[in-house]
Amino acid sequence: MKKGISAVTVTLAAFALLLAGCGGDSSTGSASAAPSQHYTATLAALNDSGVTGTADFTLTGSQLVINVKLNGATAKQGHAQHIHGTTGKQASCPTIAAVTKEGVVSLESGGPFYGPVALGLQPATASASGAVTFTNTMTLKADEKAKISPLNQHVYVIHGVMNKGKYDGLLPAACGAISTAK
Numbered sequence: 001m002k003k004g005i006s007a008v009t010v011t012l013a014a015f016a017l018l019l020a021g022c023g024g025d026s027s028t029g030s031a032s033a034a035p036s037q038h039y040t041a042t043l044a045a046l047n048d049s050g051v052t053g054t055a056d057f058t059l060t061g062s063q064l065v066i067n068v069k070l071n072g073a074t075a076k077q078g079h080a081q082h083i084h085g086t087t088g089k090q091a092s093c094p095t096i097a098a099v100t101k102e103g104v105v106s107l108e109s110g111g112p113f114y115g116p117v118a119l120g121l122q123p124a125t126a127s128a129s130g131a132v133t134f135t136n137t138m139t140l141k142a143d144e145k146a147k148i149s150p151l152n153q154h155v156y157v158i159h160g161v162m163n164k165g166k167y168d169g170l171l172p173a174a175c176g177a178i179s180t181a182k
């Protein structure tokens with residue numbers, strides 16, 4: 001009796017694996033039908049965050065694969081990440097002209113450079129050493145894809161820096177102009 005049950009369990013597990021395999025195959029197949037476009041952004045620190053790194057994007061049809069690798073982020077904090085910009089306008093990263101009289105590039109003062117949020121990405125949590133290794137795949141709705149198109153007119157922004165001894169999750173920590181890559 002005990003043997004019988006374990007045999008059924010093994011059979012079910014094998015069936016589940018088979019199903020998972022089939023699902024993986026079919027999604028890979030449909031994704032490869034559309035050409036992939038690669039984009040990359042080299043990040044520059046804002047607000048003396050010390051953040052350096054890259055954000056890479058691969059757009060295949062409605063599928064957006066995001067890979068962010070950076071160092072210098074406020075450790076063990078959640079960092080909001082966005083693609084900023086507006087269709088028909090070239091977004092850019094804030095310059096020294098965006099520094100307010102309080103001495104920071106604020107969410108608002110950066111606005112004329114990077115524009116509004118075009119697409120919100122999942123927040124990334126920095127490790128104890130301030131590293132962020134973030135990978136995610138999003139399936140974009142038609143209006144979401146339209147908002148980030150073309151991607152090379154947009155910028156990537158990650159938020160959250162220490163300001164006057166306190167973590168401020170809104171202040172931009174780094175920005176990178178997104179350009180086409182091979």
Ligand SMILES: [Cu+2]
Pocket residue numbers: 080081082084117157158159
């Ligand atoms: Cu943002």
